[in-house]
Amino acid sequence: MTPRHGPARRPPVQRADAVVAAALAGIAYASLARYGWIDCSAFGTTLLRESSRVSGSDLLGNVFAYLLLGVALGFAWLGRRPGGRAGLAAALAAGGLATLAGAALSLSMEAAQACLSGRTSSWHDLLANTAGTALGWLVARFAHPVWLAMLRGQPGRRHEGRLAAVVGLALLAWALAETAPWVPAASTAVLRQNLKASWAALGGGPLDPWRLAARGGEWLAVGLALALPLRRPALAVLPFAALAVAMLGWRLLLPIGHAPSAAALATLPVAALLVLTVPMIGRRASAVVALAGAVVAMLAYQLEPGYGPVRAFRWRIAMLAGDPIAGIQLAGWFAWFSATVVATGHAIDGRTARWATLAVGLLAASEWAQTALPGRTPDLSPIAVGIAAAGFAAVILAGRGARAARAAPG
Numbered sequence: 367m368t369p370r371h372g373p374a375r376r377p378p379v380q381r382a383d384a385v386v387a388a389a390l391a392g393i394a395y396a397s398l399a400r401y402g403w404i405d406c407s408a409f410g411t412t413l414l415r416e417s418s419r420v421s422g423s424d425l426l427g428n429v430f431a432y433l434l435l436g437v438a439l440g441f442a443w444l445g446r447r448p449g450g451r452a453g454l455a456a457a458l459a460a461g462g463l464a465t466l467a468g469a470a471l472s473l474s475m476e477a478a479q480a481c482l483s484g485r486t487s488s489w490h491d492l493l494a495n496t497a498g499t500a501l502g503w504l505v506a507r508f509a510h511p512v513w514l515a516m517l518r519g520q521p522g523r524r525h526e527g528r529l530a531a532v533v534g535l536a537l538l539a540w541a542l543a544e545t546a547p548w549v550p551a552a553s554t555a556v557l558r559q560n561l562k563a564s565w566a567a568l569g570g571g572p573l574d575p576w577r578l579a580a581r582g583g584e585w586l587a588v589g590l591a592l593a594l595p596l597r598r599p600a601l602a603v604l605p606f607a608a609l610a611v612a613m614l615g616w617r618l619l620l621p622i623g624h625a626p627s628a629a630a631l632a633t634l635p636v637a638a639l640l641v642l643t644v645p646m647i648g649r650r651a652s653a654v655v656a657l658a659g660a661v662v663a664m665l666a667y668q669l670e671p672g673y674g675p676v677r678a679f680r681w682r683i684a685m686l687a688g689d690p691i692a693g694i695q696l697a698g699w700f701a702w703f704s705a706t707v708v709a710t711g712h713a714i715d716g717r718t719a720r721w722a723t724l725a726v727g728l729l730a731a732s733e734w735a736q737t738a739l740p741g742r743t744p745d746l747s748p749i750a751v752g753i754a755a756a757g758f759a760a761v762i763l764a765g766r767g768a769r770a771a772r773a774a775p776g
Contacts, residue, residue: 381761382442388754389435390471396431396686396693397475402484412480414489426548427690428494429501432468436502437509439464444510461503468499517762529709530595532759536705539755540588541613543698547691550619560618560625567628576670577629583663585610585630585637587706590644590656594713599645599652606641610634653713660706661728667699668732668748672741679737685747700729700748701755708759718763722756 443460444450452460472495479485516531588609593602614634617626645652685693704725711721729752736744 380442380445381758382438382445385438385758386435386442389431389438392686393431393435393471393475395683397485398478398482399682399687402482404481405483406481409477409480413487414476414480414492415487422549423547423689423691424491425494427694428491429498430690430694432472432495432498433502433505435468435471436464436499436504437506438502439467439499440503440506441510441513444506450510450514457507461500461507464503465496465500469496472496526595526597528763529712532705532709532712532762533591533595535759536591536702536709537588537609539698539705540584540702541609543695543702544613545616545620546695546698547620547624550616551621556620556622557618559622560620563622563625564618564628564631567625568631570628573629573632576666577627578633579666580663580670581627581629582633582637583659583661583666585634586640586659587656587663587710589637589641590652590659591706591709593641593645593652594649594656594709599649600642602645602652603638603642607638610638650714653710657707657710657714660703660710664703664728665732668729669735669739671739674741676738676740677736677743679734680743680745682745683747683750684743684745685751696747697751700751704729704752704755705759708756708763712763718760722760725756726752 440461443464444452469492472492475495476487476492480487513531516527516534518527589602589606592605592609593599596602614626614630617624640655644655685696704722707725707728708718708721711724712718726749729748733744733746733748736742
């Protein structure tokens with residue numbers, strides 16, 4: 367007699383749960399990790415009332431941090447629904463609870479900050495955090511079906527769907543870093559000034575070789591990574607051209623001082639030519655060159671000497687304790703590098719763990735090398751971001767997708 371089995375149970379812990387935990391840890395660290403002392407003597411008069419001035423960078427940082435939390439909560443909840451589907455009433459109820467949870471977390475952080483001398487407790491931070499959580503839930507609601515479709519892929523080509531998901535996340539992180547501070551200036555005068563600044567920089571003498579290597583490696587890694595999940599890799603030049611135009615055009619609209627760099631403009635034609643020709647050799651060749659571009663870009667950025675004294679290694683995540691926009695920008699850039707290394711390595715030999723280890727190891731080695739470079743501030747920030755991004759990419763690409771990639775022809 368054949369035994370009867372009930373419906374398959376979903377595992378109690380899912381990938382999105384780890385993202386929720388990481389978001390919570392990042393929010394707690396960013397909210398509480400400042401130098402100072404603890405003094406709760408004026409708690410009643412300082413809670414939510416220490417600052418009435420709204421800072422644009424702090425506002426963006428608060429919304430972004432809790433938006434990530436809202437997305438992670440949404441994915442974790444939808445991942446436990448049959449087929450990842452949910453009715454409108456259930457989604458609204460769960461979204462309301464998630465938003466209340468984000469508000470409660472924010473209130474607890476603001477209460478703690480009311481006792482910290484190095485922080486301020488303000489009501490507008492609470493509102494921004496709550497709004498960010500709600501916005502993140504909405505993003506998850508619409509993005510989750512697309513994400514599931516990418517992971518499931520097509521019969522016989524599931525590994526390409528997973529690879530496309532990782533490449534897409536890497537490019538999203540890169541675009542986030544490239545378009546900071548994200549808010550365009552509503553003035554044609556700014557556009558004309560940025561155009562003049564970019565043109566003048568191109569004709570302003572020899573270009574910085576460090577910047578050339580960094581920007582050229584970025585373009586190459588971005589363009590050839592696009593080729594990896596495509597059925598026709600040679601067509602990667604089309605989305606690459608669209609992405610490059612969008613990124614450069616957006617930077618021209620940002621406030622003065624954020625115009626496209628001369629190095630980015632000078633290296634784009636060469637990168638476009640390679641994105642057009644290298645995929646004709648094969649998918650594995652594209653992966654190798656993309657990997658080399660990402661590594662060159664990272665090393666050029668990390669090892670460029672600055673101005674100032676040599677500093678010892680700081681065993682803290684400094685990017686979460688400074689300017690929010692700069693922190694998000696750096697986190698996005700290092701996440702792009704780590705996920706790109708894992709994606710390209712997966713396309714080379716179908717393995718993931720070794721490439722995730724390589725990405726984190728290169729970041730750690732470059733940070734340690736900065737202890738001998740003037741004007742650099744070596745710390746744990748790139749390593750922590752690398753562990754999170756490379757680990758997440760490796761988990762997505764592991765399993766049947768890895769075996770299929772190893773069996774696929776080069």
